[in-house]
Amino acid sequence: MLLEKLLEEFDVDPNTFSSEESKLFDQYFEQISVRKNTFLIKEGETEKYSYFVFEGLLRCWIINHKGDEQTFWFCKKGTFSLSNISFTLQEKSAFNVQTIVDSVIYRIDKNKAAELYSAIPRLKTVFDDLTAILLNKILNRNIDLIKYSPEQYYLRMIDEYGVTLNYIPLKDIASYLGITPQALSRIRKRIF
Template sequence: MFEPLDRFVARYITLTPEETELYHSLFTLKKVKKKQFLLREGEVCDFEAYILKGCIRAYYTDKEGKETVLLFAVEDWWVSDLSSFMDRKPSNLYIETLEDCELLVIDFISKGILFESIPKFEKLFRILVQRSLGVLQQRFYASVSQTAEERYINFTARYPQLLQRIPQHQIARYLGVSPEFLSKVRGAMAKRH
């Protein structure tokens, strides 16, 4: 079960067999059914999860109950609420499974042990945080500088594997448009091609 995570880790750091055994002992396999919450608004996030199988979304709701999807995550990706996890404060997010999932999960205390025992893991998690920040910056830039059609085209180019796995209304919430508007955009694009 650790082979995918071992391959992921090996892209960034080299471990001895003893270090590998130790880090494996700090992660827990978690199987979660579709449409289950890993985190709800108001809870403190106590996990970072590497996805072995499945699809997950993170979103928040405004005062009127309207959802905005922040991210989708699938196999070989990580999911968490980093600010809640690091600062031990209540989350603004919901993290929900869109498919049956298998996750390798590390909690806050175990991550501290991991960093103390194998400091090179700090490099791996620093790279993950930097990549997440870069993705969020690009996403913010797109939201203020691109049309809905341009955002949809970029989404389909960047994440083609998600199109068959995520309902169109969820993609619309990610793009910041209504499902009806996304349907019109897709229709107009189809007519042109």
């Protein structure tokens, strides 16, 4: 069940919604299979769907001032894609969202989302809280980049992502840490 998986990822009491509401939630989403390296959205596009990552992994990235791809976020299973910012605001996306591995994703369009909020009115309040939690995670990432060395931050990533980290290309991890792949290689040699 999608809703239960989402609530679990954000440490929200799974009994917040009844089993009937959870089943109803799932009915509003369309399941799609997405191949590795597929763009869900490209910079400059306006998102038509809200995506929930059921299985798989996404990366959010931009081209930085040097002309290199800069990864700044990973959307793991049990979370929504950051392209939801463009979806919610109906503004052009400032970044790209791309699958890292073959993924199973559920999506919902604006009309279905409005119907879903009408069908389960409490959902809007809970989603507002989840959005605040996500914003706090993004803020903490920015603080952690200042607070920790790349090695310390990489160790924190190992704790957070577990085995999922094995599926992320090293160049993307290095980019996320703001270091070169060679520097990441040296860190990995020291740790392992």
